[in-house]
Amino acid sequence: MGVNLRDIVPKTHVKLEDLAGKTIAIDAYNALYQFLAIIRQPDGTPLKDSTGNVTSHLSGLLYRTINLIELGIKPIYVFDGTPPVLKHETIERRQQIKIEAAIHLEKAIAKGDITKARMLAQATTTLKDYMKQDAHMLLNLMGLPWVQAPSEGEAQAAHMTKRGDADYTASQDYDSLLFGAPKLVRNVTISGRRKLPSKNIYIDVIPEVITLNDTLKTCEITHQQLIDIAILVGTDFNPDGIKGLGPKTALKLIKQYGTLENALPYIKNAEFPHPPQSIREIFLHPQVTNDYKLEWREPDAEGIVNFLVRKKDFSEDRVRKAIEKMQQGAQKLKGKTTLEKWFG
Amino acid sequence: MKAFDFITTQHKFLHSVDTVGALSQEAKLVYQTTGLTLLTVDPACCCMAEVIIPTDAFESYSAVDGEIGIDPHRIHDMLSSLGKNDEVHAFLDDSRKISIQSRGLFFSLSAIAADVLRNIPRIPEMSYTVRATIPGREFQSLVAAAKKANKQYAIFTNQDGKCEVVAPGDVVVARYHIQPEHVMASASARTLYSHDYLQKIAKQASAAESVTLEFSTEQPLKVSYEVYGAKTEWLLAPRIEEDVYEAG
Numbered sequence: 001m002g003v004n005l006r007d008i009v010p011k012t013h014v015k016l017e018d019l020a021g022k023t024i025a026i027d028a029y030n031a032l033y034q035f036l037a038i039i040r041q042p043d044g045t046p047l048k049d050s051t052g053n054v055t056s057h058l059s060g061l062l063y064r065t066i067n068l069i070e071l072g073i074k075p076i077y078v079f080d081g082t083p084p085v086l087k088h089e090t091i092e093r094r095q096q097i098k099i100e101a102a103i104h105l106e107k108a109i110a111k112g113d114i115t116k117a118r119m120l121a122q123a124t125t126t127l128k129d130y131m132k133q134d135a136h137m138l139l140n141l142m143g144l145p146w147v148q149a150p151s152e153g154e155a156q157a158a159h160m161t162k163r164g165d166a167d168y169t170a171s172q173d174y175d176s177l178l179f180g181a182p183k184l185v186r187n188v189t190i191s192g193r194r195k196l197p198s199k200n201i202y203i204d205v206i207p208e209v210i211t212l213n214d215t216l217k218t219c220e221i222t223h224q225q226l227i228d229i230a231i232l233v234g235t236d237f238n239p240d241g242i243k244g245l246g247p248k249t250a251l252k253l254i255k256q257y258g259t260l261e262n263a264l265p266y267i268k269n270a271e272f273p274h275p276p277q278s279i280r281e282i283f284l285h286p287q288v289t290n291d292y293k294l295e296w297r298e299p300d301a302e303g304i305v306n307f308l309v310r311k312k313d314f315s316e317d318r319v320r321k322a323i324e325k326m327q328q329g330a331q332k333l334k335g336k337t338t339l340e341k342w343f344g
Numbered sequence: 345m346k347a348f349d350f351i352t353t354q355h356k357f358l359h360s361v362d363t364v365g366a367l368s369q370e371a372k373l374v375y376q377t378t379g380l381t382l383l384t385v386d387p388a389c390c391c392m393a394e395v396i397i398p399t400d401a402f403e404s405y406s407a408v409d410g411e412i413g414i415d416p417h418r419i420h421d422m423l424s425s426l427g428k429n430d431e432v433h434a435f436l437d438d439s440r441k442i443s444i445q446s447r448g449l450f451f452s453l454s455a456i457a458a459d460v461l462r463n464i465p466r467i468p469e470m471s472y473t474v475r476a477t478i479p480g481r482e483f484q485s486l487v488a489a490a491k492k493a494n495k496q497y498a499i500f501t502n503q504d505g506k507c508e509v510v511a512p513g514d515v516v517v518a519r520y521h522i523q524p525e526h527v528m529a530s531a532s533a534r535t536l537y538s539h540d541y542l543q544k545i546a547k548q549a550s551a552a553e554s555v556t557l558e559f560s561t562e563q564p565l566k567v568s569y570e571v572y573g574a575k576t577e578w579l580l581a582p583r584i585e586e587d588v589y590e591a592g
Contacts, residue, residue: 014387021388072388331496335536335583338389342564342579343465 003230005174008247010218011208016188019207020072021336023294024188025157025166028077028146029127030173031189032135035060037122038190043114044105044121049313057131058312061138062304064189066322069329072336076166076294077139077146079132080153084282086237086274093239098124134312141304142326143297155179155286165294168209175236177212178227178283184210219251227283228260231272237279238272296333299326348375348407349435354426354446356572357434359551360395361423363576365416366544367393370456372464373414375407375436384416385464390581391541394467401573403431412436413456419444422451467579472558472566473531474502476522480552480569486520487546491539493518497583498542500559501534502527511539533561536583545578552576 039056040046046056068075083091101123108117139146149156157169158181169181170188177184187207216223232250234241245253245267257263260280264270272279301323308314364371364384371384379399385392399405419442426432426446433445436455444451478486490498490511498511507522507529545567549555552569559565567578 018387021390332538332540334496336388336390336538337581337584339385339392339564339579339581340389342468342470342581 003174003178003235004233005177005226005230005247008219008229008251009174009177009210009215011186011210013206013208014185016068016071016073016207019068019168019185019188021074021333021338022167023074023076023165024068024168024170024185025076025078025147025160026189027154027157027169027171027173027176028079028135029153030171031064031077032057032061032127032131033125034172034190035064036125036127036131040118040121042118043109044118046121049311053130053312054128055134055312055314057127058134058138058308059314060189061135062142062308062314062319063322065142065144066326066329068188069333070325072329072332074296074333075144075170076157076160077135077144078153078157078160079135079146079148081148081150081287084151084237084287086279086282089273090236090239098126137307138304141300141307143299143330145292145294145296147292147294150289151287152179152282154181156288157181159286159288160292163290174210175230175283177210177215178230178235179286180212180223180283182212184212186210219255221251221254224280224284225254225259227280228254228263228276230283231260231276231279232263232267235279235283237274237282238276240273242267242270296330299323299330301327345408345438346406347410347412347436348380348405349433350380350405350407351403351431351433352401353403353428354423354430354432355428356401356574357432358420358423359548359571360397360574360576361416361419363393363395363548365420366548367391369415369417370462370464371414371416372411372458372461373455374411376409377407379405380407382414382416383464383466386541390538391544392464392467392579393545393576394578395574395576397574411458412440412442413458413461414442415453415456418453422453425449467566467577470563470566471560472533472563473560474500474507474527474529474533475556475558476502476507476527477554477556478522478526480549480555482520483555483557483567484546484550487539487542490518490520491543492516495539497536497538499534499536500557500565502529502559503532503534531560533559535559535562535565537565537580538583541580545580548576 035057039059046054047059049055065075101120105120108120154171154176158176158179160166161169161181168183168185169176170185172186185207187205190205229250232242232245233247253263260276304323305319308319309316360382364382367386368384371382374381380397383394422444430446436442440455441452442455486509493513493516494511498509501508507527509520511518549569551571555569557567562582565580569576
């Protein structure tokens with residue numbers, strides 16, 4: 001879910017084309033969940049192969065990633081490792097929500113309520129082990145780098161962006177800023193026209209760039225204070241936050257009292273499942289690794305066709321056209337340099 | 345007090361605005377007593393452009409030193425509604441709004457504050473081993489022809505006394521030979537440049553009588569020319585020669 005900082009974070013809308021030539025470390029789980037939630041049939045059923053295994057994640061990974069490559073963007077997918085112990089409550093809670101959604105989904109299907117069924121089906125989305133393996137397999141065939149994070153994927157992506165191995169961290173969650181990502185870009189893998197769940201309304205999803213420095217400058221706070229605001233509002237490690245406290249009020253409190261600890265005496269019902277300092281530590285010193293290799297190789301066209309068409313029942317014509325687009329994009333990227341080194 | 349105030353003609357102003365607009369929606373406008381400078385760099389940081397318009401290129405001009413950000417696409421839209429030879433009066437007042445007036449029409453748009461503008465440096469001073477001059481129209485034709493042979497890149501080369509632009513394709517190889525009397529070279533050079541950018545540069549440069557191309561091995565390409573009294577320079581990052589077809 002991530003922390004809700006939307007109301008206090010300054011963002012700039014950009015076109016995907018503006019990110020041409022940039023390397024983007026994408027929070028893989030975040031992207032795969034989005035694909036599984038969005039890429040569905042009208043009644044909410046995900047795409048499946050002839051054996052009944054879900055393939056929505058592969059469809060998103062292939063076509064959406066190729067859209068990026070075609071524009072000259074270099075993606076790196078960063079996968080989650082073992083979640084921090086403090087996240088267990090959030091994970092259990094999410095599982096419970098999915099179980100309940102699945103029960104309601106069955107009832108909605110039985111009643112023939114397609115709209116409700118689609119909405120509930122999205123809420124049951126689960127990323128299974130075989131889907132992760134599928135994603136690794138497809139990325140290998142596409143010649144794209146992926147990194148296994150020791151713990152949180154967005155922390156690792158933020159770390160790679162801080163090190164300069166990526167220009168942006170891509171995630172839907174603002175947590176990347178808490179992990180210190182200098183530049184976060186949202187809506188990268190889901191940009192375009194999208195139907196709002198349960199409404200017959202279509203919206204244009206536009207990528208938006210959020211800079212950590214701009215955020216801190218605009219809010220007149222430090223990075224640690226931003227983390228404190230997030231803890232007050234609620235993070236994956238204290239999902240409830242403090243009841244009735246939104247980001248704007250939290251910002252006001254932290255600016256007034258300096259730290260979360262100083263502000264606590266002035267907040268009613270301030271309770272945390274874990275000491276705030278332990279939550280803060282996860283964001284300030286996340287478990288990350290420097291043990292990764294970034295290499296963009298030529299896509300294995302026949303390998304992709306064999307995997308997606310022969311094993312996963314994708315349309316050969318569509319897959320081959322997509323590979324062609326990808327090869328053209330890769331060609332554009334080959335040998336490309338920037339002027340930065342001549343700026344002095 | 346107006347930060348700058350000038351009168352020019354639509355086509356002159358449009359040409360300068362379109363030059364930076366070819367690369368980005370954001371450009372820096374530096375106004376000084378000596379004239380205006382428009383500069384930008386594309387979002388991928390592969391190409392930059394700088395247009396220097398001295399005071400004598402305007403019908404009238406006055407300014408105090410300063411800089412702002414502009415959206416060249418918006419200015420293009422405004423200027424497009426005017427005729428080619430229409431007189432254009434533009435100024436920046438205290439409200440940080442750029443006003444453009446012509447034939448009783450009045451446009452006003454907010455400038456982008458210089459401190460929120462992304463970093464747009466000046467074109468760095470560099471030395472090049474090859475300097476060649478060709479007519480502006482020919483530059484556009486050669487880039488168009490080269491792209492037909494190879495969609496991705498062209499090779500600028502000066503070897504064995506021959507200065508050429510070569511586009512090696514799978515089936516066709518396009519070559520443009522620059523006459524030796526128009527070339528000054530201190531060493532051999534060979535570098536690849538992307539057609540995506542060369543096309544943008546060539547389109548704007550086609551209005552110039554002559555275009556100067558400067559390059560060295562694996563160094564940026566500098567393209568400079570003068571149109572309507574404005575001096576324009578482009579700097580294009582090289583592509584690293586790797587796994588590419590060797591032009592025979």
